[in-house]
Amino acid sequence: MVINESDHSQIVIFYFSGTGNTWWVSEELIRQFVKLGYRARAYSIENISINQALELIQDSEIAGFAYPVHGSDLPLTMKEFILQLPVLPGKRAFVFCTQWLWSGDGAAVGGNYLKDKGFCVQWGEHFLMPNNVSISLIRLPYTNNHKRLSKVLGRAAKQAAIFAKKIDSGRVSLRGFNRVSFCLGSIQRLPFRRVFHKFQDDIGIDHNSCIDCGECVRMCPVDNLYYEDEVIKTKGNCIICLRCYNFCPVAAVTHMGRAHLPGRGEPYRGPVENFDPTVLKDLQS
């Protein structure tokens, strides 16, 4: 991605989004900041180098970081992104996560990594968004009915407006940055971290239904899927964002050997109708 002078903003958001929810909230927040008179822009961390991000952060007044909650934790890509940043003492920052139901201290987990980098984390928030876990093994409820989803998005939009106003006011607001939330979040996070590496090799391809379009290979944020001898294989470094599983046009991506069950309807395909996951990963770059 090429960064121009016009890309430099007062508020920058760096987000990772597996299936579009965190992208949606980030863009909604940007709309709110612009309404409040800021120059603001959101960047997917898949489309930007660490040096470009650093340049944008240094030129900004406030930097935001956003990610989906995975087992009350932040995705590995976001953690690595933050860890690669140099120490930036005193830079004002906010952090938010998107989640389906609950995470305890989902935002604080990322916030603590940012604090270690010297950021002055002043605002933290959790946004309830649609569930993107549509794998057949764990039959959690999810929906692809965008009329029903509009209620969830309407609530998230209101929450984004309030969050933007809090940031604008300068008033510190750190939801979930407390001991109780930490203890509750840890109950889910610690076992999740223990089994995470086992999950990393669970994505596969049902070669009988695969149409060889290569979308999963192109979409994967961590290049876990790749071609070898014209066959799609996996490296075992999946971060379980479920992008490939949810957006495969013929549901040929499997999780723990199981493809998506047609009886469950379409897998989760993002917060808005015809959501295009290529916005999350600029395929030209």
Ligand SMILES: Cc1cc2nc3c(=O)[nH]c(=O)nc-3n(C[C@H](O)[C@H](O)[C@H](O)COP(=O)(O)O)c2cc1C
């Ligand atoms: C591996 C995994 C773990 C998840 N863990 C949680 C969780 O602990 N709590 C929760 O409320 N939602 C959880 N979710 C749901 C997502 O956090 C939620 O749908 C999020 O908004 C997805 O954002 P994205 O579309 O930007 O990837 C999980 C999703 C995945 C894929």
